[in-house]
Amino acid sequence: xxxxxxxPRYKIIEKRQSVAFWCNPISGHATxxxxxxxxxxxxxxxxxxxxxxxxxxxxLPKDRFSAxxxxxxxxxxxxxxxxxxxxxxxxxxxxxxxxxxSYEQYFGPGTRLTVT
Amino acid sequence: xxxxxxxxxxxxxQEGEDVSMNCTSSSIFNTWLWYKQDxxxxxxxxxxxxxxxxxxxxxxxxxxxxxxxxxxxxxxxASIPSDVGIYFCAPANDYKLSFGAGTTVTVRA
Numbered sequence: 001x002x003x004x005x006x007x008p009r010y011k012i013i014e015k016r017q018s019v020a021f022w023c024n025p026i027s028g029h030a031t032x033x034x035x036x037x038x039x040x041x042x043x044x045x046x047x048x049x050x051x052x053x054x055x056x057x058x059x060l061p062k063d064r065f066s067a068x069x070x071x072x073x074x075x076x077x078x079x080x081x082x083x084x085x086x087x088x089x090x091x092x093x094x095x096x097x098x099x100x101x102s103y104e105q106y107f108g109p110g111t112r113l114t115v116t
Numbered sequence: 117x118x119x120x121x122x123x124x125x126x127x128x129x130q131e132g133e134d135v136s137m138n139c140t141s142s143s144i145f146n147t148w149l150w151y152k153q154d155x156x157x158x159x160x161x162x163x164x165x166x167x168x169x170x171x172x173x174x175x176x177x178x179x180x181x182x183x184x185x186x187x188x189x190x191x192x193x194a195s196i197p198s199d200v201g202i203y204f205c206a207p208a209n210d211y212k213l214s215f216g217a218g219t220t221v222t223v224r225a
Contacts, residue, residue: 004158031211042204042215043159056212091158095211103147103166103208107158 002026004108006092012114018080021111024073025094031055033105034067034077035091043091049075050097079113087115119143122205122216128224129195137219138189139205147208148181148188153218154201162203163190197223 005024013019025032031050035043046065048055051072060067064083069075079086089112093105119142129135139148147166151159163174165181165188172179178191188207192199202220206213 040217042206042217043213044215045212048212093158102211103149103213104161104164105149105213106161107151109156110158112156 004092004094004106006090006108006111008111009109010112010114012116013082015084015115016081018078019082019113020076020078021090021092021113023075023077023092023108025075025092026106028096029094029106030072030097031095031102032069032075033093033095034075035093035107037089037091037110039088046077082113082115084115087113089113120205120207120214120216122219124219125217126220126222128222129192129199130224131196133195134191134193135195135199135221136189136191137203138187139207139216140187141207141214142186143209144185145207145209145214146185148179149206149208149213150177150179150188150190151204151206151215152201153204159204159206192221195221 033048034046037043046060047057047067049069052069067077089110091110093107095105122139149164150162153159163179168185170181176193202218204218205216
């Protein structure tokens with residue numbers, strides 16, 4: 001079974017530029033998450049989708065971050081404009097919906113963003 | 117707000133040693149998960165605990181969900197070089213995970 005796919009793996013941009021990350025979850029996983037992981041810290045949830053609907057975006061800085069999951073499968077996270085403090089690894093995870101296994105999230109390799 | 121403390125922050129292991137790390141919270145959780153993250157990779161699920169008091173093993177790994185539902189520990193027995201990495205506890209409520217700051221495990225020279 002293929003895992004969570006993310007691209008690109010690395011991105012370097014200048015502050016005030018825009019950037020987009022892409023995620024394709026494990027086939028059949030209805031729930032998709034985007035996390036931000038700053039160096040030396042654990043991942044922090046940015047947004048959670050179930051199918052193509054947003055379940056929780058309370059931690060998403062909506063003035064500059066946006067995310068969509070139009071067809072309920074793959075998802076895009078965008079930052080516009082980027083700030084220096086956005087330098088981090090952006091992780092996508094997915095989980096099966098329903099029953100206790102929904103707690104078990106499976107992560108992609110992440111996109112390492114450097115803002116200069 | 118909820119506080120999550122993971123300790124130790126870092127540890128050195130020697131091949132063959134048993135190691136232990138734990139996580140405590142100021143809040144009650146329904147589920148405790150443990151993940152391991154290698155450099156340049158995403159976290160990988162190691163063990164999931166669903167009941168207070170539950171003790172679960174996965175190979176050389178053993179984890180327990182505390183009776184109070186506010187803590188959990190992870191033990192690694194007979195450590196090997198590939199055990200190096202960052203271990204995260206991730207307790208959960210309502211299908212949302214909260215990650216600790218991690219325990220970094222490195223090999224003692």
